[in-house]
Amino acid sequence: MARFGSVRWLAGLGGIVGLVVxxxxxxxxxxxxxxxxxxxxxLAEIGETGSTYYVDNFSLTVELAFRGFLWGNGLAIALAIVVILFPPVEGLATQLAILSYCTPIIAVAPIIQVAFAEVTTMIVFLAAISVFFTTMIGTLSGLRSPHAGSLDLIKVYGGGRFAQLWRVRSVAALPNTLAAIKIAAPAAVLGAVLGEFLAMPETGAGPAMxxxxxxxxxxQVWAIALISGAVAGLGYAVVAVIAKYATNWSSGTAAGR
Structure with missing residues (x-):
């Protein structure tokens, strides 16, 4: 197994080297x-321009992407919980999620720009809408994943939907929810950069590009694009590490219950 992992790691490294060549x-x-x-x-352009230029621009982009990441994921998880507790709203919630996914950001941006006079609020909104669908569907799938026997056991002991949610569904949903959030991390960065393209704040990766x-x-265009990709990849990696430990914990907790 370890040998297979080493081969896979070397194959990935070889692919990156080949791409660079x-x-x-x-x-x-x-x-x-x-x-x-x-x-x-x-690389020479990055060295000549100086790291300060890129740090100053990307610090705002990362901040806005993170805020959108929190808002989008928070609202998506909350809506998925509402669907589980109150099933009749599922149709409306699903349509809302699909609408957020299918509507192009470029089409939404002018409306958002009129609704929110503040530029940063518009960028945060676009970052949030970029992650909403994936997290909402992933969380809803996870909340529905527990075995029927586990849910029936809660009913036998007098528990209702809230007890099922707290004791069974929330733990079972962690793997699917975190898998969706992993995808949401780079999506939030993309949404923030696109928002900056349209809103043109004073600083940021979008205006710099x-x-x-x-x-x-x-x-420099390539440098900014590559750094944007690196930031998105870093966000994915951070969430992946958290997801690994959280999933192991949830598996142990579910087994214990």
Whole structure:
């Protein structure tokens, strides 16, 4: 098993190295009219511009993405709980979740911009709506995952829906909920960056990328895009670590019960 894990790790590393090599060749040969810089030119751009520039811009983006992450996930989990406790609202709740997922952010943004005069509020809203559907559906699926026998046992002892939710469903829902939240972390970053593109605050990854595009600084555009991807990946990794330990705990708790 350990050997298989090592092989998989080496295969992943080899894939990354191969991708960087192909990127370097394409950039060096200028196969797409110079629109793809080499990895070295991107790193050189980061060094020349200085880390302060990127920290200043991404600190706001990360803050707004995190706020949207909390709001979106919090409301999604709350709505899933409401559906479990009051089943008649499921149709409306599901339609609301699907609407939030299917409606393009670009179409929603002008309405949100009119409704919320404050730029940061609009960006937080767009980050929140980017994570709402995934977390709501994942949580609802998890809350419905317990074995019927476990729920019947709570009924036998005089417990109702609230007791089932607290003692059985909440623990059983952790794996599915955390799996959805893992996906929500990078989605919140994407929503925040797109919101910055549309709202144009004074600082942020979105405005920084627009300025780099307008000035023709292709390496900086790539640098901002890659850092955005790294931030999204870091968010996914952090939630994945938390999910690993929380899932192990929930499995032990469920077994104990």
């Amino acid at each position: 192909v990127w370097w060749i394409v950039g060096a040969l200028e196969l797409f009219g110079g629109t793809i810089p080499t990895p070295w030119s991107v 627009i300025i780099a595009q307008q000035s023709g600084n292709i390496p």
